[in-house]
Amino acid sequence: MTDRQISILHVVLRRPGVAAPLAAEAYDQVLGLLRGITPVVEPLPPDAALLDVRGAQRYFGTDAVQLAEMIRVRALAQQDVDCTIGLAANPLLARLAANTSSTTGGIHVLADPEAARAFLDPLPVLALPGVGPATARTLGGYGLDTVGRLAAAPLPTLQRILGASAGRQLHQRARGIDPTPVATGTPTRSLAAEHSFDRDELDPVEHRRALLDLTHHLGARLRTGGQATGALTLTVRYADRSTSTRSRTLAEPTAHTPALTTTAYRLHDALGLQRARVRGITLRAEGIRPAELAPHQLSLDPVDDRNHRIEAVIDRTTTLFGSTGLTRASLRRVA
Incomplete structure (x- = not known):
């Protein structure tokens, strides 16, 4: 080469x-x-x-x-x-x-x-894009816990374990094959927020608390900017520097914190993190557009209407007083 x-x-x-x-x-x-x-x-x-x-x-x-x-x-x-x-x-x-x-x-x-093969073989399968903890556990059950072992496995075996398309794609990646071209252009309009833990965090309750904090801040930034997001992408960074990423399109573009939080929790649950050593979490709002141009389904739910009013009050006090203003009790830690 x-x-x-x-x-x-x-x-x-x-x-x-x-x-x-x-x-x-x-x-x-x-x-x-x-x-x-x-x-x-x-x-x-x-x-x-x-x-x-x-x-x-x-x-x-x-x-x-x-x-x-x-x-x-x-x-x-x-x-x-x-x-x-x-x-x-x-x-x-x-x-x-x-x-x-x-x-x-x-x-x-x-x-x-040769250098690529020597580099890839000892890596854990989690290092490959598209492999999260749940997939890694499935592969580990068959003894396929490193990229080298994954590359040596017969393609039909991987396809039986993961499905035809996913098995073929992962088999190629394990062998260092990637025909994807570099896609030029401007990025999708997005906002991102990240939470880094002070130590490797295993507690899923703390993961969800971090997600709640991230959706709170993303929602506030969207609302004060008069914007709505059409999708969320969650990236979890582990202690070994590997990452898992999941995305989900929202039912409708929104800046409503409870809707963002529900989607973020579903993305987190889909990763199947059980005692994973998490170093940090990044949540990105994508497909951002002006809120007035976003379609909106009218709701007759009084709780939803009340939450929107509460958000408006919190946004105004935050603008005036910063972090000393009102916030949701669920974001406060009890001493």
Whole structure:
């Protein structure tokens, strides 16, 4: 494999010493910087982007590693953003190289098939995109607990366990195969909020409390901006740096906190987290549109009407007094 074929970069963005994702404005500024290197940029909000630098290598007369170094220097100097960059021949390998790194910052290269195989084989199956704790437990029951064992399993066996389509896709990923192109364009209009736990959190009650806090803040930001969201995406980050992601389209676009909370809880329950060591939770509202343009089903439920009125009061007091204003009792901890 030549250096020219190592042309896909997965860039993870962080403020130095800060665990939370970038604010939306800072993220957009870094995207502009990346597009100054190559026009083939796929935004992955709230904290990453995928780049194809084949054309940029020809334009700058350099290789992909040097372009990655250029990105790190410019992002740190211009935006005070540190980049962890995975560099490989396809998006899957580049993402894994960046996200499974034990350190924040730096460039991690998978330069040839042998290096990719040596890197992939010992990883837990949870490291592969699309594999959550429930799927990992199912595969583990058959002794398929690492990517190497998954890659060595016969395709018909995986299809019997997971289904035809999912089995084929996972078999390819375990072998480091990913034909997905980098999709250019602007990101779907979205808002994100993240909760990082002080320690690895196993208690599902604390997971749900964090989700309630996130939906409260997302709902307030949507309502004060006169917006509604059409979908939610939940990303759970584990102690081993792997992640699980689930998305759900809402029945109708909304900024109503109880509706957001119900959907967030369903996404969380669908992951089947049983004693999982959770490091952080990110909730993203997607498909955002002006609230006045969003269709709305009228409700005759007095409880729903009361909740909307309560939200309006909380939003006004928060605008006036900040975090010292009113909030829901369920978000308060009892000393």
